[in-house]
Amino acid sequence: MRTLILALAVYQLAVVASASPPVFFDKVDVFDGEKLIKDTGVLVVDGTISEIGTAIEPPPEAKVIDGDDRTLLPGLIDCHTHVVDESNLSQAVMFGVTTELDMMSIPGFARSLRKERDNPKAEVNRADFYSAGAAITVAGGHGTQFGFAVPTLAQSDNPATFVRQRIGEGSDYIKIMIEDGSAYGLERPTLKKQMVQASIDAAHERDRLAVAHVSTVEGAQLAVDCRIDGLAHLFCESAIPKTLIEQMKQQSVFVIPTATVVSNVAGHNSTNRLIEDDSIAPLLTPTNTTNLKNTFPNQAKKRNSLDKLKANILSLHRAGVPILAGTDAPNPGTVHGASLHHELRLLVESGLSPQAALAAATSLPADSFKLKSRGRIAVGYRADLVLVDGNPTKRIEDTSRIVGVWKNGRAIDRNVRINEVMREKAKPKTTPDSKGAMQVADFESGEVKAEFGSSWIVSTDKMMGGVSTGTMIVADGGASKTKRSLVVTGTVQDKAPAFSGVMFSPGPAPMAPIDLSSQRQIRFWAKGDGATKQLMLFFQKRGFTPSIKTFKTSNEWQEHTFKIADFDGCDGTDIIGFWFGSSQPGEFDFQIDEVSLTQ
Structure with a gap:
């Protein structure tokens, strides 16, 4: 069964705009x-860089x-993330990431934040957000396994209409x-070449860039042949052909290697x-730390080599192909904001100079994605700024030595984050009862x-293009001495993917893992239609692929x-959901009650 995780709530956020006091960096x-x-001054007035030079007279205020x-x-730009909640952006800015380029999320989220994003005077305490929204994929293809419903492109569909x-x-x-999943030891349906070509053409006709997710040389070659603008991810199972590098250079194709996540897939989590x-550590929550330690399943580790990944990055860079910094947060081994600093270090380890790595997270993304007034410190540009101790153009590790972050000319209070983390670390874990x-x-x-x-949701195969249905209600009649229970009903379609049920997420937020290692068992009561049901456990070490057990229901509890x-x-340290x-196939009904975790 394909991966199944929670659909997440999206919040519409108000824009607050007011004049900000001038700031002068001396x-x-x-x-x-x-x-x-070297040794210059920068004056920021009303959220914009006003002057740069050695003879600036700042206003008295x-x-x-x-x-x-x-x-x-x-301000740093992360060119490959997945934003599922506003808190991702609030976290990112604490680490100096003032703009995130989302590469797939719930449609409409970006639109709700666009007015705020496009106003350089807006008073915000989070990174700005650009998004691909729903990616173009086929039914059951990559992108359909992440827990929220996505539209899919069929052979008979018009790609131009789909892109519009x-x-x-x-x-x-x-x-x-x-x-197609081959780089990861999997099999997935994927887009045909004519579908890729038509989708890219449709994007270009509407003045939109097209970026392709690839994981193999063959996938990259197909994308470049179809005139893609950029590649998301870089493969590490083989060397990139010189002919492909030259073609990418001629066509001005940029690459977002996502070295952090690709090296993690290859078994090299550093x-x-x-x-x-x-x-960095004082700003990492326990959940952040857990996710940074997590790794992907090891299906592909024998095929992949971190050295090959680094060599491919360097070959592209030397040829003049733009390398952009992106993390693919919040995949295992990554978190929003902090992981971009690790990505920069990996780019330097691949052979880029620290200065080139910094460009990969500033000016090059702004140029490649046509982001106005971002990615540079220049007169007239918005004052998204990061002040660090040291000189990261010589020592890339200095990017993490952050003194302050300014968003639209306003200082971000990083102490708020540090205090929140301290409080969270001080909290006791969810406490077992006397038994x-x-x-x-x-x-x-x-x-x-x-x-x-994060409570319960109905979760069916609709997220993967299926038509199964499900409902849940609390009804009278419970197990043991209880008065009520959760009643789950629905209909499962008769072809794959086929599933319907309910899911409980125990973490502090949807998709967030939680350490439940103090508990050794899950216990619950059930009754139902007499058919076999499934209990699936999701934890990050399996890369969000569930482990499955079955249980039988009858008309008695x-x-x-x-x-x-x-x-x-599962060791219980990174549980995502039950x-x-x-x-x-067919109609089903069952009840559950008295759900608990026990020692």
Whole structure:
């Protein structure tokens, strides 16, 4: 069964605009997006860079920032993320990432933030956000497994109409999935060449860039032959052919290698360097730390080589192909904001100079994606700025030594984040009762809710193009001595993908893993139509692919207990969700009650 995770709520955010006080950076070294300017001044007025030079007279009301032994950088741009919640953007800015380029998310989210994003005077405390919205893929193809419904392109569909619909939803550029799963030891349906070509043509006709997800040489060659603008990800199972490099150079194709996540897939997770970085660690929540330690399933590790990945990055860079920095957060081994600093280090380790790596996260993304007034420190540009101790044009690790971040000329209070992290770390874990159990839900209130976590949702194969249905309600009649229970009903279609049920997410936010290693078992009561049902456990070490157990229902309440470790060796440290449901075609109904985790 394909991957199944939660669809996430999207919040519409108000724009607050007001004048900001002038800021003057005195005697600071400036990396302007291309080169270093030594010992100069930078004046910011009303959210915009007003002057740069050595003879600036700041207004008396200006806040003066000492730049001695410090470097001022343009706000960093992460060119490959997946934004599922506004908190991702709030976190990113704390690490100096002032703009994120989302490469697939819930359609409409970007549109809701566009007015704020396009106003350089807006008072915001988060990164700005551009998005591909829904990616172009086929039914069951890559991008359909992430827990929210996405439109899919069929052979009989008109790609031009499909692209126009994506733009209407708010897509700033078009993401095209060229992925058959072979690089990861999987099999997936994928787009045919004529579908790729027609989609790229349609994007260009509407003045949109087209970016292709690729994981193989063959996928990259197909995309470039079809005149793609950029590649998301870079393969590491083989060397990139010189002929392809030359073709990419001639066609001005940019590449977002996402070295952090690709190296993690290849079995080389080196993100402990972030966890051990004294400048980054105070801003990492326990959930962040857990995700940085997580790795992908190891299907492809024998084929992939980190050295080949780095060699491919260097070959492209030396040929003049633009290399852009992107993390693919929040995949295993990554988090929003902090991981961009690790990506820059990997680019330098691949052979780029620190200055070239900085350009990969500033001026080059702005040029490649046509982002106005971003990515540079220049007069008239918006004042998205990062001040760091040291000189990252010589030592790339200095990007994490952040003194301050300014968004639209306003200082971001990073102490707020540090204090939040300290409070979260000080909180006790969800506490078991006197018998060592942690109650999830007994439904006695009459509401569908949980004692902790992100509650319950109906989860069906509709997210993958299926037509199965499902409902959940709290009804009278419970197990043991309880008065109520959760009733789950629906109809499962008779062809794959085929599933319907309900899911509980125990983490502090949807998709967020939680450490439940203190608990060894999940226990619940169930009754139903007599058919076999499934319990699926999602945890990040399996790359969001569930481990599955079955249980039998009857017209009498029965207690069921499963050991967490029996779910493919899960150690409980990174649990994402529990799913209860049916995959047998036809109508189903069952009830669950007294759900708990026990020692």
